[in-house]
Amino acid sequence: MLALALLLGPGPARAQPSEEAVKAAFLPRFARYVTWPGPFLPGPGAPFQLCVIGRDPFARLLDQAAARELIDGHGVVVRRMPSADGSQGCHLAFVQGAAAPDTASLLAALRRRPVLTITDARAGPHRGVIHFVIADGRVRFFIDDAAAAERGLSISSRLLALAVGVRQRR
Amino acid sequence: MTNRRIVFLLGTAALACPATRAAAQDSPTPVPILASQDLSELSIEELAQLPVRSASKREEPLSGAPTALFVITNGDIAYSAANSLPEALRLAPNLNVQQVNGREYAISARGFNSVETSNKLLVLIDGRSVYSPLHSGVFWDLRTPMLEDVAQIEVISGPGGTLYGPNAVNGVISIASRDASETIGALVRGTVGTFEQSAAARYGFALGGAGAMRLYANWFNFDDHPMASLGPAARDGYHGWRAGFRGDFPTAGNHFTIQGDIYENDVESLPGDGSRGGNLLGRWRRDISANSAFQLQGYYDYSERRFLLTLDSLETFDLEAQLNLRFGAHDLVLGGGLRTTRDEFINNLNGFQLNPPRRRLWTYNAFVQDRFALTTTLSLIAGVKAEQTSFTGLQLLPNLRLAWQPDPRTLLWAAVSRAVRSPSRIDRQLEFLPLLATSNFQSERLIAFEAGYRGQPIARTTLSISAFFNRYDDIRTTEFQPGGGLPIQLMNGLEGHTYGFEAWSTTQLATWLRLNLGVSGIWKRFQEKPGHADLARRDALGHDPNLQLFARAEINPVDRLRLTIGVRRIGALNDQVGAPAINGYVEADANLTYRLSDALELFAAGNNLLHDTHLESNDTGRARLAQRSVYFGTRVRF
Helix, strand or coil: CHHHHHHHCCCCCCCCCEHHHHHHHHHHHHHHHEECCHHHCCCCCCCEEEEEEECCCCCHHHHHHHHCCCECCECEEEEEECCCCCCCCCCEEEEECCCHHHHHHHHHHHCCCCCEEEEEHHHCCCCCCEEEEEECCEEEEEEEHHHHHHCCCEECHHHHCCCCEEECCC | CHHHHHHHHHHHHHCCCCCHHHHHCCCCCCCCCCCCCCCCCCCHHHHHCCECECCCHHHCCCCCCCCEEEEEEHHHHHCCCCCCHHHHHHHCCCCEEEECCCCCEEEECCCCCCCCCCCCEEEEECCEECCCCCCCCCCHHHCCCCHHHEEEEEEEECCCCCCCCCCCCCEEEEEEECCHHHCCEEEEEEEEECCEEEEEEEEEEEECCCEEEEEEEEEEEECCCCECCCCCCCCCCEEEEEEEEEEEEEECCEEEEEEEEEEEEEECCCCCCEEEEEEEEEEEEEEEECCEEEEEEEEEEEEEEEECCEEEEEEEEEEEEEEEEEECCEEEEEEEEEEEEEEEEEECCCCCEECCCEEEEEEEEEEEEEEEECCCCEEEEEEEEEEEECCCCCEEEEEEEEEEEEECCEEEEEEEEEEEECCCHHHHHEEECCCECCCCCCCEEEEEEEEEEEECCCCCEEEEEEEEEEEEEEEEEEECCCCCCCCEEEEEEEEEEEEEEEEEEEEEEECCEEEEEEEEEEEEEEEECCCCCCCCCCHHHCCCCCEEEEEEEEECCCCCEEEEEEEEEECCECCCCCCCCECCEEEEEEEEEEECCCCEEEEEEEECCCCCEECCCCCCCCCECEECEEEEEEEEEC
16 A cells, blocks of 8 residues: 555646546446346347446536446446336446435345346445445445345456455355 | 455555556656646546545535524634634634633623633534533533544534423534544644643554544643733633544445544643543434434533542433334424433632532433424424433423425525523532522523525625524523522523624635624623522623624635635623623735645645734633734644
8 A cells, every 4th residue: 555655656747627526437337346146148249238326526528438338248328217217127226325324225125136236325325236436536346245146146356356345255 | 355445545645556557658747747627548447546626514405494594614623723612612603702711712602602601502522412401501522533634613603493301591512523434544733832732643443344433632731811901810721632433324224323532631720720530422223114213312521620629520421312214294203301410519718618629410302203294395393302410400491493405506484493502510500608598590491583694695605694683581690689699699580682793604705705793692691580589690691792793714715725814893792791801903814825736735724813912802810812813734634
């Protein structure tokens, strides 16, 4: 860690991206590092479905990020929905209720389905498989690999290595 | 996996990422220059290393809380000139903050301010109540958290509703530290100034998979302040340290928090003067189902103060439970708490003693509140709190609130609440025979009427306005025996009312300029009740300025540079009761922070920049002059 700090040093002035922009950039990218059970993978040429369930803090940022993602011939489309109804077909789901308890009930509705749920510490303590936090001024995340295992998802070690903490699968 | 992570970090830094996609990009700087927010070219590792501009809490959707609530965020504190918790509270326009001397502050909402009379405020630090049962006030010099780890401070003016514990009469200050998962990494801070120095360090790390832990320590020194013509000669220089930890451990449906601090401060008044103490808190939150949650919290707190031949020690055990249930249009919260304190007060300075000098006290409270959606835009919040202490019978404190949110940008609310301040040890058991005898002092009572607006009336501007009318009864007086003889006793002889308002706004004038304005006003009308004559000349009402005005500009011309300038105008203390009148004042503070790199930040800050000295308190037993103070500092993160 120390080595990193020293190497970064003073650099040229640059505009810092917003927290939302970086989170939006992460979301479609996660699909690259997760393996879904065979029957749930998108068909040939069909896109991964990234669902925003509840509040949408990203708006256009997420559509832009998703439009640029191409994973083994699969694009990523963004779907937005107020509740978990109609979330069939979602591969990834960013879940955020109007208030913290709403997030919990949305997550409960997705429990035990092969969906990579993603939550944000800013919206409350309730956690999906991936939980965004701000660590040291950077967007980072916790990964609940045990919850991923329950859903039949397998997360690549490259993504696990980026997590600030991992709850291991049993 | 640890090895992998180290390899990756070094790899990113040198831009020799092992992964194919990242290696394909040949960027000359560690983190590529970003002209726009086009992040699609970055690898996932680079995204994780990218410093971000944090979203301001105030840009989030309006909270539906129908109270006069002001929120001080972590960023507000970092870019202010505040170097202590009381100084940070100056950011809230709904508080009156008086620096009494180098270590003592008098802080109050909606009146009654002075060190001895600001006794109607509930102050919570991570759920731990810190007002003292000795006089129901707060010893701010014992509260020295590392400000970088404070997530936010909620300041409520008014009774605060059902959900807060005992003593939430005129306001609530709730200080929340950051979840340990938000403080991963190391941070070191040092400041050097004309009259003050500080140093602090924190290290946070992931622990046990989903959990995280941080350890911190800080040290500070504040030199003596100049003597005030109306104040005492005793030295007020003050220095001390604090260290502690916080761990957060989420598991499926559960969240465990454990935290603790120890501290020690020395005051220059006499050798050996100062305070020390510590606390340990555990909290368990369980999500029972999607619509119900349960929380259990317990803590232990010990503090000991020595000052001018007096010794005051206090040991507190507290246990609280809360259950949240939602069904249909109802949002129900019920809970209860139990607190026991054991104190000791020994005074070798003068004849005032507590009788008995050692005492265990109990406080019980239980509450239930329902937030009921009458229509999609109108909610009714009805609650009742029951409270009993060793000095009182069962007291019922009902609260009724109406919230109307016609659109997401507008909240109108009104409330009526009953609140009481239960007797403190001093109220009941202070004795100086044959002059002063203990008494049967009863709770001070309040019925508060409030109304307010919070919303976004025009683009880029948020506005909050609240008005109140408070009817008080049984406020403390000091009286002769009926018929005029000794001993004198503390009685409940005053009644009256206060009225006033608070308003604040934030306007984003340009992408680089934000302007915050605040104003608060209070007027008091009190009289002795028939048959009562107050020897203390209504001293219990405190000393409050009628008007306070605040303006604060946050200027962010380039990304690495941030300048904050605050100006405040505080009215005179001239209520002519119990203490000399003093003039109002205008003062300014500023903070200039330059981020040299993502790891290194330099800042210069100053308080009270307009005058060499000024007086904020008319406390003849304590007041010293507040003074211009400039300091320089650095923060290093790695």
